[in-house]
Amino acid sequence: MTEMPVLxxxxxxxxxxEALVLDNVDVEFYAGRVYGVVGENGxxxxxxxxxxxxxxxxISGQIHFEGKQTVLNPQRAKHLGIVLVPQELNLVEPLRxxxxxxxxxxxxxxxxxDRKAMIDRSSEIIKSLDVQIDPAEPVxxxxxxxxxxxxxxxxxxxxxxxxxxxxxxxxxxxDETNKLFETVRKLRDSGIAVIFVSHRLKEIIQIADxxxxxxxxxxxxxxxxxxFSEAQxxxxxxxxxxxxxxxxxxxxxxKTVFEVQNLSSTDGKIKDVSFALKNGEILxxxxxxxxxxxxxxxxxIGIRKLSSGEIFVDGKPTVIKSVKEAMKNGIxxxxxxxxxxxxxxxxxxxxxxxxxxxxKISKIFTKPKVEVERFEYYxxxxxxxxxxxxxxxxxxxxxxxxxLVLSKLVETGAKIFMLDxxxxxxxxxxxxxxxxxxxxxxxxxxxxxxxxxxxxxEIIGLCNRVIVMRDGEVVGEATGDGIxxxxxxxxxxxxxxxxxxxxRE
Amino acid sequence: xxxxxxxxxxxxxxxxxxxxxxxxxxxxxxxxxxxITNIFWQTSYIGIIAVGMTFIMIGGGIDLSVGSFAAxxxxxxxxxxxxxxxxxxxVILSILIxxxxxxxxxxxxxxxxxxxxxxxxxxxxxxxAIYRSLVLNFANGGVYMSRSSKYSSIGMMRVLGxxxxxxxFLIYVVVASIILERTKFGRxxxxxxxxxxxxxxxxxxVDRIRTATxxxxxxxxxxxxxxxxxxxxxxxxxxTGNGFELDAIAAAVIGGTSLxxxxxxxxxxxxxxxxxxxxxxxLVMLNVAVYLQGLVKGLIIISAxxxxxxxxxx
Numbered sequence: 001m002t003e004m005p006v007l008x009x010x011x012x013x014x015x016x017x018e019a020l021v022l023d024n025v026d027v028e029f030y031a032g033r034v035y036g037v038v039g040e041n042g043x044x045x046x047x048x049x050x051x052x053x054x055x056x057x058x059i060s061g062q063i064h065f066e067g068k069q070t071v072l073n074p075q076r077a078k079h080l081g082i083v084l085v086p087q088e089l090n091l092v093e094p095l096r097x098x099x100x101x102x103x104x105x106x107x108x109x110x111x112x113x114d115r116k117a118m119i120d121r122s123s124e125i126i127k128s129l130d131v132q133i134d135p136a137e138p139v140x141x142x143x144x145x146x147x148x149x150x151x152x153x154x155x156x157x158x159x160x161x162x163x164x165x166x167x168x169x170x171x172x173x174x175d176e177t178n179k180l181f182e183t184v185r186k187l188r189d190s191g192i193a194v195i196f197v198s199h200r201l202k203e204i205i206q207i208a209d210x211x212x213x214x215x216x217x218x219x220x221x222x223x224x225x226x227x228f229s230e231a232q233x234x235x236x237x238x239x240x241x242x243x244x245x246x247x248x249x250x251x252x253x254x255k256t257v258f259e260v261q262n263l264s265s266t267d268g269k270i271k272d273v274s275f276a277l278k279n280g281e282i283l284x285x286x287x288x289x290x291x292x293x294x295x296x297x298x299x300x301i302g303i304r305k306l307s308s309g310e311i312f313v314d315g316k317p318t319v320i321k322s323v324k325e326a327m328k329n330g331i332x333x334x335x336x337x338x339x340x341x342x343x344x345x346x347x348x349x350x351x352x353x354x355x356x357x358x359x360k361i362s363k364i365f366t367k368p369k370v371e372v373e374r375f376e377y378y379x380x381x382x383x384x385x386x387x388x389x390x391x392x393x394x395x396x397x398x399x400x401x402x403x404l405v406l407s408k409l410v411e412t413g414a415k416i417f418m419l420d421x422x423x424x425x426x427x428x429x430x431x432x433x434x435x436x437x438x439x440x441x442x443x444x445x446x447x448x449x450x451x452x453x454x455x456x457x458e459i460i461g462l463c464n465r466v467i468v469m470r471d472g473e474v475v476g477e478a479t480g481d482g483i484x485x486x487x488x489x490x491x492x493x494x495x496x497x498x499x500x501x502x503x504r505e
Numbered sequence: 506x507x508x509x510x511x512x513x514x515x516x517x518x519x520x521x522x523x524x525x526x527x528x529x530x531x532x533x534x535x536x537x538x539x540x541i542t543n544i545f546w547q548t549s550y551i552g553i554i555a556v557g558m559t560f561i562m563i564g565g566g567i568d569l570s571v572g573s574f575a576a577x578x579x580x581x582x583x584x585x586x587x588x589x590x591x592x593x594x595x596v597i598l599s600i601l602i603x604x605x606x607x608x609x610x611x612x613x614x615x616x617x618x619x620x621x622x623x624x625x626x627x628x629x630x631x632x633x634a635i636y637r638s639l640v641l642n643f644a645n646g647g648v649y650m651s652r653s654s655k656y657s658s659i660g661m662m663r664v665l666g667x668x669x670x671x672x673x674f675l676i677y678v679v680v681a682s683i684i685l686e687r688t689k690f691g692r693x694x695x696x697x698x699x700x701x702x703x704x705x706x707x708x709x710x711v712d713r714i715r716t717a718t719x720x721x722x723x724x725x726x727x728x729x730x731x732x733x734x735x736x737x738x739x740x741x742x743x744x745t746g747n748g749f750e751l752d753a754i755a756a757a758v759i760g761g762t763s764l765x766x767x768x769x770x771x772x773x774x775x776x777x778x779x780x781x782x783x784x785x786x787x788l789v790m791l792n793v794a795v796y797l798q799g800l801v802k803g804l805i806i807i808s809a810x811x812x813x814x815x816x817x818x819x
Binding site: 337344346 | 690695699705767
């Protein structure tokens with residue numbers, strides 16, 4: 001470790017429009033160390049990384065490289081040896097490994113590309129990383145983990161000094177992750193500063209020498225992390241105790257308001273699912289990606305066809321063939337993909353609030369005045385931050401957009417809410433508010449909730465009861481103390497099946 | 506507001522004013538009331554079709570069949586009047602039948618797009634070929650002549666000194682603008698065009714709304730066809746309606762309607778149609794070769810989309 005930081009962002013600030021996304025952040029990075037950068041969505045992680053790699057210019061503050069002040073742009077950063085490995089890999093799939101490694105930087109001999117030099121140097125780099133990759137293989141034939149390695153090799157071919165990795169493990173298997181960590185340690189030992197952005201705290205603890213925590217655009221911590229538990233880091237990220245984030249769980253009435261019996265879908269994604277929802281209950285649905293939770297809700301609201309099974313609303317058998325029929329029966333669904341399915345982004349915000357419930361407001365002609373009034377009600381009670389009701393929805397932050405979707409659903413007067421990943425991509429304050437809205441409606445017995453979430457702390461903190469799905473089937477249920485991380489993961493993995501997976505590898 | 510915003514929002518109005526000024530300077534006859542009235546008159550046939558096209562395009566579709574569709578509807582109106590006799594009631598009945606058939610054919614296209622899951626481009630390209638072939642076949646490649654003087658008088662009639670097609674056009678613009686911008690149905694048209702998935706999840710019957718836009722398109726084509734065929738007192742099976750789809754789409758696009766749906770206004774289309782009308786009129790008055798008019802139109806469409814992109818690429 002040298003005396004001087006190899007890269008130093010001094011009091012860097014960044015604004016997007018009105019929003020201050022980085023507030024006077026000062027971070028130093030020394031050679032030969034791994035930095036774990038954590039923070040909530042919207043904390044400013046990716047903005048900071050884009051500034052460090054020259055893709056964004058800060059509105060104030062300076063960047064110092066090896067002690068000298070510099071202005072970065074992508075070319076300059078590349079020249080200095082600052083390389084960003086983006087979350088979405090930047091490889092040309094049909095090209096071979098060595099062609100990708102030297103893309104845009106091909107060694108030349110007598111005007112022509114020096115293929116032999118490329119292959120030789122690729123082999124050297126591959127050897128130095130101790131991985132099994134054929135340099136002549138087309139990249140499209142590699143696993144995600146190996147593609148990630150190719151990205152890193154690309155960086156190594158250019159004399160990298162600072163390697164920035166944005167969520168590198170997001171799509172890796174455990175094996176591939178371990179392999180990646182070995183590589184990262186090798187790079188660190190060779191004197192490279194590695195900046196590792198991740199939301200997986202367990203991995204940060206495993207790999208990082210030093211922790212950087214961002215919250216609401218500010219750096220709230222930089223330093224040693226050996227004494228921290230995951231929970232402590234999480235509390236630094238969100239700025240309050242975990243117990244304060246989730247409101248008290250509502251009490252449940254005995255009355256069943258909604259029930260599904262032996263539901264199967266025609267496409268086979270849902271197999272014989274039964275469950276019941278009590279009045280005022282918040283029922284969680286947990287499972288791995290592809291467990292069929294979203295498909296189940298889509299089948300219930302009539303977007304997918306059911307092949308067999310029955311749905312009961314307030315004890316009465318009910319046939320639902322469309323979203324409209326679901327809504328008429330008091331059932332609404334918040335889709336997983338907010339921008340794709342939740343909102344019309346080029347509408348003024350008030351038009352999204354009333355989009356589902358226009359029938360209540362008007363027979364033929366729309367009444368913008370009444371609609372704006374309705375929006376203003378939610379603006380106040382849900383704290384939706386907008387400049388005016390006529391602001392275009394696209395310009396709202398993720399959290400405000402999600403509260404807008406909720407206002408649209410609540411405006412229908414529904415009793416049963418099915419929320420699919422309700423806080424994904426939502427900042428911590430809006431998240432807290434969304435929990436409060438859910439909990440209040442449930443406590444007052446105005447509504448009952450089904451919450452699909454892949455965020456375990458959320459499921460655990462919010463729900464009265466949790467149903468676990470796997471491969472389109474209900475494989476378990478947890479209540480009370482049974483709602484804990486170990487139990488839910490155990491159920492979601494389906495213990496006997498996970499062993500099969502291992503033998504298949 | 507930045508210059509760019511002002512340009513993209515009111516650009517079409519500026520363009521129209523500038524064009525009128527230039528035309529007035531180059532040829533003082535241009536600004537005469539009779540010439541202005543003529544521009545409105547000539548624009549109304551395409552303008553009415555463009556209004557229907559605006560509904561379809563905002564809803565996320567397109568209709569390439571309008572030209573041959575108009576020829577077919579004109580032929581239908583003429584043949585029906587010819588068969589029913591030269592009385593006021595038979596003229597009215599024929600017009601109503603034509604509009605009803607136009608609405609039905611529009612519904613057919615709409616259903617093929619929505620329920621049949623065939624891209625609108627394909628459905629209406631097919632319809633274009635089918636309609637033209639039918640028109641050609643029944644006239645054996647010739648002309649449908651109206652034998653009714655009552656029917657033929659509508660297209661040339663004037664009320665309060667204004668030509669009937671112009672009056673119909675103006676009324677149609679006002680009514681369509683209210684339907685699109687003031688009703689629940691209009692709101693849904695924007696919603697399905699801007700984000701079909703979100704509309705689906707918002708309990709909107711996407712298929713029904715989209716089909717309805719094609720019905721409005723069919724009605725618009727029929728009204729235009731009646732006005733045109735009665736004015737001409739005939740329909741040419743080979744040439745009537747040629748190029749209408751280009752002009753109608755151009756009017757909508759110049760007026761700010763997005764080719765990918767979800768954006769546009771009737772007023773914009775109205776102004777867009779007038780811009781095209783003024784340009785046509787100018788080119789004629791300035792003795793520009795007829796064959797080059799397409800070149801000018803093409804350049805204008807491309808520039809209009811370019812200006813639209815300035816706004817969306819912010």
